[in-house]
Amino acid sequence: MNDQERLFLSLAEQLASPFLQISRLAEISADDDPEAVSQRWQIVRAISEASVQLVESYALSLRIHGKVTPLRLEPLTVSSLLYDTAEQLQPFARQYGVELALDIGSRSTPIIADRTVLQAAMTSLGQVFVLAQAESDDTAAVHLSAHRSRYGIVAGLYGNAQLGADGLRRARALQGKARQPLQKLTSGPAAGVFVADSLLQTLAARLHVARYHNMTGLAATLQPSTQLQLV
Amino acid sequence: MHNQQISTGIVLARTDYGEADRIVTFLTPDQGKLRLMAKGVRRVKSKLAGGIELFSVTHLTYVRGRGDIGTLISARLVTHYGHIINNIDRTMLGYELIKQLHKITEDEPEAAYFGLLEQAFNALNDGTLSIDLIRFWFSAQLLRLGGHTPNLQTEVGGTKLDPSKTYEFSFDDAAFIARPDGSYGADHIKFLRLVFAGTQPAVLAQISGAQALVQHTGPLVRLLAQQYIH
Amino acid sequence: MHVLLIEPDKIQAMAAQQALKGAGHTVSHVLSAQGAVHAADEQMPDVVVLELQLPRHNGVEFLYEFRSYEEWLQVPVVVYTMVPPHALAHAATLEHELGVARVLHKPTTSLAQLCAAVQVIAPASHA
Numbered sequence: 095m096n097d098q099e100r101l102f103l104s105l106a107e108q109l110a111s112p113f114l115q116i117s118r119l120a121e122i123s124a125d126d127d128p129e130a131v132s133q134r135w136q137i138v139r140a141i142s143e144a145s146v147q148l149v150e151s152y153a154l155s156l157r158i159h160g161k162v163t164p165l166r167l168e169p170l171t172v173s174s175l176l177y178d179t180a181e182q183l184q185p186f187a188r189q190y191g192v193e194l195a196l197d198i199g200s201r202s203t204p205i206i207a208d209r210t211v212l213q214a215a216m217t218s219l220g221q222v223f224v225l226a227q228a229e230s231d232d233t234a235a236v237h238l239s240a241h242r243s244r245y246g247i248v249a250g251l252y253g254n255a256q257l258g259a260d261g262l263r264r265a266r267a268l269q270g271k272a273r274q275p276l277q278k279l280t281s282g283p284a285a286g287v288f289v290a291d292s293l294l295q296t297l298a299a300r301l302h303v304a305r306y307h308n309m310t311g312l313a314a315t316l317q318p319s320t321q322l323q324l325v
Numbered sequence: 326m327h328n329q330q331i332s333t334g335i336v337l338a339r340t341d342y343g344e345a346d347r348i349v350t351f352l353t354p355d356q357g358k359l360r361l362m363a364k365g366v367r368r369v370k371s372k373l374a375g376g377i378e379l380f381s382v383t384h385l386t387y388v389r390g391r392g393d394i395g396t397l398i399s400a401r402l403v404t405h406y407g408h409i410i411n412n413i414d415r416t417m418l419g420y421e422l423i424k425q426l427h428k429i430t431e432d433e434p435e436a437a438y439f440g441l442l443e444q445a446f447n448a449l450n451d452g453t454l455s456i457d458l459i460r461f462w463f464s465a466q467l468l469r470l471g472g473h474t475p476n477l478q479t480e481v482g483g484t485k486l487d488p489s490k491t492y493e494f495s496f497d498d499a500a501f502i503a504r505p506d507g508s509y510g511a512d513h514i515k516f517l518r519l520v521f522a523g524t525q526p527a528v529l530a531q532i533s534g535a536q537a538l539v540q541h542t543g544p545l546v547r548l549l550a551q552q553y554i555h
Numbered sequence: 556m557h558v559l560l561i562e563p564d565k566i567q568a569m570a571a572q573q574a575l576k577g578a579g580h581t582v583s584h585v586l587s588a589q590g591a592v593h594a595a596d597e598q599m600p601d602v603v604v605l606e607l608q609l610p611r612h613n614g615v616e617f618l619y620e621f622r623s624y625e626e627w628l629q630v631p632v633v634v635y636t637m638v639p640p641h642a643l644a645h646a647a648t649l650e651h652e653l654g655v656a657r658v659l660h661k662p663t664t665s666l667a668q669l670c671a672a673v674q675v676i677a678p679a680s681h682a
Contacts (some may be wrong), residue, residue, distance in 0.1 A: 118570035121666050229563040229586050229610045268452040272411040281563045281610040339623045413607050416615040417645040
């Protein structure tokens with residue numbers, strides 16, 4: 095299998111889960127009272143929208159890599175992008191009882207990037223972190239963070255899982271081959287990680303394990319624009 | 326304490342002992358099989374975690390008991406082959422190999438068996454190595470360590486094996502017999518020589534056509550293993 | 556009957572719990588292998604329903620650990636998993652050696668079928 099086939103397989107295995115969730119919710123809703131049914135529909139909506147977003151992100155990565163769609167580079171601030179990412183993830187996270195926290199600092203150093211690609215990457219990654227947090231007994235929030243390092247602006251997601259560089263390297267090798275390539279993070283295929291990786295590659299960036307405060311996560315290091323400075 | 330001993334071990338089995346304790350059987354390179362009482366483990370909320378996890382090499386500090394069973398003082402993880410559990414079939418093969426080794430080894434197995442299990446875990450931990458290859462390789466190593474390597478140099482009768490000929494395998498003689506249209510040729514025999522020389526699975530996997538060679542020679546090794554080991 | 560449900564997906568767990576409770580059982584839900592060992596310690600289950608794909612440890616590890624305790628040797632286990640049959644070459648080992656009563660593939664097994672499987676297993680163990 096080539097890389098794209100393995101990514102597709104990972105995505106296919108990931109999407110089995112929300113379809114199954116919808117099917118089982120429908121099964122138990124037959125005899126439910128209207129209020130319970132209404133709650134079920136909210137869950138269905140949230141997981142459906144998250145799944146559509148993941149599929150769209152994957153399709154976007156294929157189009158960019160296949161040069162069907164060009165990158166649209168523009169100045170943007172990572173903090174605003176993560177804010178939008180958190181908004182997009184919120185309905186999904188709510189259904190799983192997972193809190194999201196934003197750590198974006200006060201200065202907004204601009205970068206040049208394709209906003210759609212970068213946001214798709216962060217949202218796809220965010221889904222995995224929400225699922226991972228939901229599988230743990232820990233009630234800590236998933237953090238979306240942007241901070242400066244000497245290498246650039248580190249934008250990513252952080253949680254309570256013990257991730258290591260070796261684990262991420264192995265996960266990339268196991269993607270599409272093992273059913274649980276990132277088992278220390280989540281029980282599922284973690285397709286969102288690999289979709290995010292594929293998208294970030296189009297921006298000459300790549301996911302890496304990062305540490306922030308006392309949390310571990312996955313992030314991309316992006317280069318600030320030297321031409322633009324927001325006052 | 327002056328009578329504390331140290332070793333490294335791989336967990337072979339765990340059983341209950343009373344309400345609070347567990348007896349853990351370790352395979353060690355220097356002390357054979359060690360049975361150690363892990364006191365109070367059943368009360369501690371770490372039954373699936375900690376120093377006595379399976380698929381690990383653990384540094385052990387213990388005190389010898391009067392009888393067979395010593396007391397575990399501390400256990401520290403040295404190597405945890407955590408990627409074995411990324412895949413259900415790998416996990417099950419891991420348990421199968423542990424069980425096989427535990428069953429066929431006496432209380433004083435040679436150090437080589439510890440090394441074998443470590444290598445097996447290493448191979449299983451590498452998600453790119455095929456399970457079939459690892460299972461095949463392990464059976465061959467058990468045969469080798471048990472002194473049951475088949476004759477891969479000469480055929481029944483003593484004539485040197487000829488790369489231009491084909492052979493069938495005689496289980497009675499544990500050697501090849503030349504046959505026109507035999508099932509085994511030079512490539513199969515060369516591969517078996519590498520396997521029974523103890524070549525690591527990661528190296529075997531690099532051989533061109535390794536998967537097909539494993540499939541072809543696998544039944545031979547499996548039957549030998551059934552005959553001599555299980 | 557008391558069912559111990561080991562399922563890392565909270566939404567699937569919610570649905571399964573509702574179905575099992577609707578069938579008259581009490582349910583303890585845990586997310587992980589570690590949680591399952593604690594839960595079984597606190598309240599002896601009559602049946603375990605187990606997803607094999609778990610975070611940090613997998614269901615096979617749980618089964619070997621679970622069966623190493625004498626008091627849990629006879630507790631029947633129904634595997635209810637996303638792992639497809641073709642990826643589970645050792646299903647026979649699960650059944651023979653680890654006391655798994657049924658292996659059910661989630662995408663092709665409705666909750667009603669899960670409840671029926673649990674019910675069929677129950678009488679023998681629930682004496």
